Every structure is written in structure tokens, then in C-alpha cells.
Amino acid sequence: MRRAVCPGSFDPITNGHLDIIMRASTQFDEVVVAVLINKGKSTLFTVEERMDLIRQAVRDHPQAAGKVVVESSHGLLVDFCRAHGIQSIVKGLRAVSDFDYELQMAQMNHRLAGVETLFMSTNPQYAFLSSSLVKEVARYGGDVAGLVPDVVLKHLRERL
Numbered sequence: 001m002r003r004a005v006c007p008g009s010f011d012p013i014t015n016g017h018l019d020i021i022m023r024a025s026t027q028f029d030e031v032v033v034a035v036l037i038n039k040g041k042s043t044l045f046t047v048e049e050r051m052d053l054i055r056q057a058v059r060d061h062p063q064a065a066g067k068v069v070v071e072s073s074h075g076l077l078v079d080f081c082r083a084h085g086i087q088s089i090v091k092g093l094r095a096v097s098d099f100d101y102e103l104q105m106a107q108m109n110h111r112l113a114g115v116e117t118l119f120m121s122t123n124p125q126y127a128f129l130s131s132s133l134v135k136e137v138a139r140y141g142g143d144v145a146g147l148v149p150d151v152v153l154k155h156l157r158e159r160l
Helices: 015-025 047-059 077-084 096-113 131-139 150-159
Strands: 003-008 030-036 068-073 088-093 116-121
Touching: 003 015, 003 077, 015 030, 015 047, 015 088, 015 116, 030 047, 030 077, 047 068, 047 150, 068 077, 077 096, 088 096, 096 116, 131 150
Parallel strands: 003 030, 003 088, 030 068, 088 116
Antiparallel strands: none
């Protein structure tokens, strides 16, 4: 079985994240969405809330049925990959600046565990989109409809 991981903090998941996850699900038998735990980082949603929001967001996508699994992870991503028998990491790239950082991570992950990283270019309609930007706009009352799944929009409005 060909398995890949799509890692991230997903605080919250955006339509850009969802696009990469769904596209990866057409290339692999199983895609594990790994919600990364960073104790030093302040988040809007708890790990459990983020995982639940992702599950709800992928539920409406037929290609995700039985193919997209949501887990949490802390520590090195390659350790998560080893523990789950995953040989591929899928990352979305929005801009050249993303590539510089992600290339270093990909090379280190390969050196540490032989895990390959595959880069997908982000759909141009989401090239500017990040969780941080969504939270900032939402905090100030801006409309983020169409940038996040509907379930996330509902929870953002309730939280903020």
C-alpha cells in the first residue's frame, strides 16, 4: 500500500490545505494528515479540535472516503513516518520562499530516514492563503468565507 503523510499545524485547516490533501489522495492509497503538536506555539484550536475539523472537512469529499486518515504527531516527522510505515511526505508550495525552507527539511528527512518529500504546487486561487492570515483577518471581522471549509468558518466565528 502506498502511503503518504501531509503534515502541518492546521490551525485551522484552509481550503489550500484541503486542496493538497485531496490531490494527494488521488496519488496514494492512503493519506495520513498529521496534525503537528508544538507545545511552544500558541494555537487557536486544540489538537483534538483541529483533528475533528479536518475529519469534518474531508467527510464531504468522495475521493477521501477510506483514504484520508487524521492523526496527531509530536517530535520528528520521520519518527512518525517510521512508526506508521510511511515513505512519502507531501507538501504544498505557495511560493519560491516556501521552497527554500522545505527543501532543507526534505533533504534532512531523507538523510535521517530515507523518506521522500513530494512537492505539489498550490492551486493559484490559494497561493496567498495561510492559517495565520485567515486567523488575523477573521479576528478583525474580515470575511474568510471561501478560504476555509464551512465547518471551520462556523468554528472561527464562534471562537473569535
